[in-house]
Amino acid sequence: MKSVTVIGAGAAGIMAAYWAAKGGASVTLFEGSTTPGKKILVSGGGRCNVLPQQSSVKDFHTQGSKNLVKRWFKSWSLADIRQFFEDDLSIPLIDEEDGKVFPKSGKSREIRDALLNSAIEAGVILKQSFRVEDLSPYLEKGAVILATGGRSVPKTGSDGKGYGLCKDLGHSLVTPYPALVPLWNQEADFQSLSGLSLPVQWQARTPQGKILDQGRRDLLFTHKGFSGPAILDASHWVTREQAELFVNWGEKNAAEWEKLLLHESGTITPLLQEHLPRRLAKTLLRRVAIPPDLNLAQLDKVRRKELIRKITECPLNITADAGWNAAEVTGGGIPLSEVNPASFESRCQPNLFLCGEILDCTGRLGGYNFLWAWVSARLAGTASAQEQKED
Numbered sequence: 302m303k304s305v306t307v308i309g310a311g312a313a314g315i316m317a318a319y320w321a322a323k324g325g326a327s328v329t330l331f332e333g334s335t336t337p338g339k340k341i342l343v344s345g346g347g348r349c350n351v352l353p354q355q356s357s358v359k360d361f362h363t364q365g366s367k368n369l370v371k372r373w374f375k376s377w378s379l380a381d382i383r384q385f386f387e388d389d390l391s392i393p394l395i396d397e398e399d400g401k402v403f404p405k406s407g408k409s410r411e412i413r414d415a416l417l418n419s420a421i422e423a424g425v426i427l428k429q430s431f432r433v434e435d436l437s438p439y440l441e442k443g444a445v446i447l448a449t450g451g452r453s454v455p456k457t458g459s460d461g462k463g464y465g466l467c468k469d470l471g472h473s474l475v476t477p478y479p480a481l482v483p484l485w486n487q488e489a490d491f492q493s494l495s496g497l498s499l500p501v502q503w504q505a506r507t508p509q510g511k512i513l514d515q516g517r518r519d520l521l522f523t524h525k526g527f528s529g530p531a532i533l534d535a536s537h538w539v540t541r542e543q544a545e546l547f548v549n550w551g552e553k554n555a556a557e558w559e560k561l562l563l564h565e566s567g568t569i570t571p572l573l574q575e576h577l578p579r580r581l582a583k584t585l586l587r588r589v590a591i592p593p594d595l596n597l598a599q600l601d602k603v604r605r606k607e608l609i610r611k612i613t614e615c616p617l618n619i620t621a622d623a624g625w626n627a628a629e630v631t632g633g634g635i636p637l638s639e640v641n642p643a644s645f646e647s648r649c650q651p652n653l654f655l656c657g658e659i660l661d662c663t664g665r666l667g668g669y670n671f672l673w674a675w676v677s678a679r680l681a682g683t684a685s686a687q688e689q690k691e692d
């Protein structure tokens with residue numbers, strides 16, 4: 302029996318080790334920190350959003366080939382992965398709002414434990430608190446699967462070490478950037494809305510006004526700026542493309558607001574509060590210097606247009622992102638073109654396999670990053686064992 306060494310016991314590393322062992326290899330799984338699967342444990346607010354209910358290639362960002370990504374996701378369908386968790390790992394799953402799938406127990410530990418125990422039952426030997434600094438001794442023994450993750454939340458153990466190990470073997474790197482990350486804004490009136498959450502329509506635009514992406518999800522005001530699903534999804538465009546963000550705070554478009562403001566009667570504040578949260582309505586009125594008790598009949602055209610712009614096309618004036626300690630994932634990584642599409646074997650180093658967040662593929666919020674970890678790890682794990690058999 303030949304050996305497979307898996308480096309990093311995160312979501313991808315544990316899954317890869319499981320499939321390599323199932324494929325007949327003798328597998329050792331090294332984890333640098335004291336606790337395997339730390340990110341699984343903290344994921345989804347401790348509940349682990351293990352999968353999305355639906356997925357398409359549009360849910361992922363990469364500078365590599367989207368066709369490849371599509372092909373990989375076809376290799377293990379969402380329905381089959383779900384069945385793997387429910388039947389093989391005996392974890393009942395439930396669908397929740399916003400298209401997410403969680404373990405019914407609401408405990409991320411259940412996912413981590415079941416996955417790890419199944420890997421160990423399949424023969425995987427786990428060595429924790431063992432940080433690998435050099436791949437060569439393991440490559441001499443057999444195949445190596447590098448699943449060291451990206452750079453986000455380094456206290457969980459993923460600090461970008463894997464990029465250096467790959468570079469030493471001739472790999473290049475799509476510059477890593479914090480993704481799914483809260484964004485900062487220094488406007489005191491917005492900061493004072495901290496804690497307020499509401500559904501918004503967001504748009505990411507180039508400085509020239511070209512729309513890069515858009516969506517509708519919840520935005521959360523924080524004491525330093527913004528967070529919530531809308532912002533985490535949109536953050537990719539800010540941190541990678543330096544895009545500008547705009548939001549429509551309500552459900553109505555500019556023409557509908559124009560109609561309302563022209564044809565309704567009474568004072569302005571109650572009308573705004575029918576369609577927007579009270580504190581936000583007050584803030585927006587202050588921004589265009591409209592007194593809260595102004596009668597709609599006295600609202601002049603200039604201020605009406607200005608107010609409508611502030612409601613439907615408000616720039617978020619992002620000053621920074623919250624950085625690696627707060628980013629849920631890492632964008633960028635080892636280019637997809639540098640692995641063999643059939644096996645995830647490195648094109649720079651024979652017998653080295655890569656999977657998970659170390660590669661340049663990042664999902665939006667909603668279980669897509671675990672989906673990527675599961676799918677890439679299964680392909681790499683299975684292929685690493687086959688490679689061994691053919692040796």
Ligand SMILES: Cc1cc2nc3c(=O)[nH]c(=O)nc-3n(C[C@H](O)[C@H](O)[C@H](O)COP(=O)(O)OP(=O)(O)OC[C@H]3O[C@@H](n4cnc5c(N)ncnc54)[C@H](O)[C@@H]3O)c2cc1C
Pocket residue numbers: 308309310311312313314331332333334337338339340341343344345346349350351352431432433434448449450451453454457458459460462463628629630656657658659667668669670671672674
């Ligand atoms: C707070 C938070 C919440 C999240 N929630 C969700 C969610 O609900 N759903 C979702 O889909 N995604 C979520 N994610 C993202 C998801 O957790 C990651 O995309 C996924 O865990 C990546 O898996 P990975 O195995 O590639 O990397 P990681 O999970 O980062 O694992 C890499 C492992 O390698 C180890 N390692 C690194 N270097 C070495 C070395 N030299 N030697 C030995 N070991 C090493 C690390 O200690 C780590 O355990 C969340 C992330 C965070 C931070």
